Amino acid sequence: xxxxRRRLTKRQLKExxxxxxxxxxxxxLENEWKRIIIIGGSAVVMLILVFYFYQSNQAQEQEAASKLxxxxxxxxERQAYDDQLVNGLEDIINQYPNTLSGGNxxxxxxxxxxxxxxxxxxxxYFEKYLDKYDGADFLKSSALAGIAAxxxxxxxxxxxxxxxxxxxxxxxxxxLVPDNMLGAARTLALSxxxxxxxxxxxxxxxxxxxxxxxxxAERLLARL
Numbered sequence: 001x002x003x004x005r006r007r008l009t010k011r012q013l014k015e016x017x018x019x020x021x022x023x024x025x026x027x028x029l030e031n032e033w034k035r036i037i038i039i040g041g042s043a044v045v046m047l048i049l050v051f052y053f054y055q056s057n058q059a060q061e062q063e064a065a066s067k068l069x070x071x072x073x074x075x076x077e078r079q080a081y082d083d084q085l086v087n088g089l090e091d092i093i094n095q096y097p098n099t100l101s102g103g104n105x106x107x108x109x110x111x112x113x114x115x116x117x118x119x120x121x122x123x124x125y126f127e128k129y130l131d132k133y134d135g136a137d138f139l140k141s142s143a144l145a146g147i148a149a150x151x152x153x154x155x156x157x158x159x160x161x162x163x164x165x166x167x168x169x170x171x172x173x174x175x176l177v178p179d180n181m182l183g184a185a186r187t188l189a190l191s192x193x194x195x196x197x198x199x200x201x202x203x204x205x206x207x208x209x210x211x212x213x214x215x216x217a218e219r220l221l222a223r224l
Contacts, residue, residue: 068092068101068108081115103133110146114153123150141171145180152183157191178204178213185220194224 089109096102110125126146129135148163164184168177185200197220204217 068105081112086112086116100133100135103129103135104139106133107135107139107143110143114146114150119150119153123147126150137171138174138176141167141174141176141180144170145176145183148180148183148187152187157187158193161187161191161193161196178208178211182213182216182220185217189220189224198224 086109089105089112092105093102093109096105106125106129110122110129113119113125114122123146126143129143130140144163144167148160148167151157151160151163161184164180164187167180168174168184171177181200181204185197185204188194188200189197201217201221201224205214205221208214
């Protein structure tokens with residue numbers, strides 16, 4: 001028995017039109033590329049290719065963003081980091097490696113590994129995010145701090161202090177600067193660089209008075 005034809009929404013019609021256009025351009029290029037080069041030269045080909053890849057990348061980005069949003073929503077409902085979240089993020093990274101959402105998924109995956117206690121994997125994916133994606137400054141600053149925290153958890157205090165320092169020296173206007181300065185002071189002290197740790201504590205107290213970080217810096221300074 002045939003089912004009644006479902007009425008398409010405006011959004012579905014728009015998506016269908018986009019996919020049809022992409023398919024038509026791709027088919028045309030496959031069948032006529034030699035004639036295009038002879039008649040119009042490489043400039044015409046380049047224009048068509050730019051349009052084709054732009055439309056294709058837009059569609060990929062929208063799909064990746066949608067999957068990432070659904071995964072984030074499910075995580076908020078569960079309020080827990082687990083293998084399901086990790087697997088979902090890995091799927092997005094593998095399917096859409098060159099999209100903005102693929103970059104965000106890389107950052108979230110590093111964060112997930114950190115909270116799951118896999119600090120080496122966390123460091124690896126924070127590094128991957130910084131190397132491959134040019135995201136917002138607060139994400140890059142957080143990725144540097146994430147690497148620092150991963151080193152700190154593995155008791156590699158000298159390396160941790162270097163990344164804490166980078167996180168606020170390279171991005172001095174981000175809101176996590178006081179926390180990262182405190183992280184630098186703490187790991188400098190733990191790595192035996194007490195004078196540098198004292199300087200960091202004094203900077204926190206001077207620049208961020210009447211904050212929890214300043215109070216913690218005063219306590220750390222008293223122990224050095």
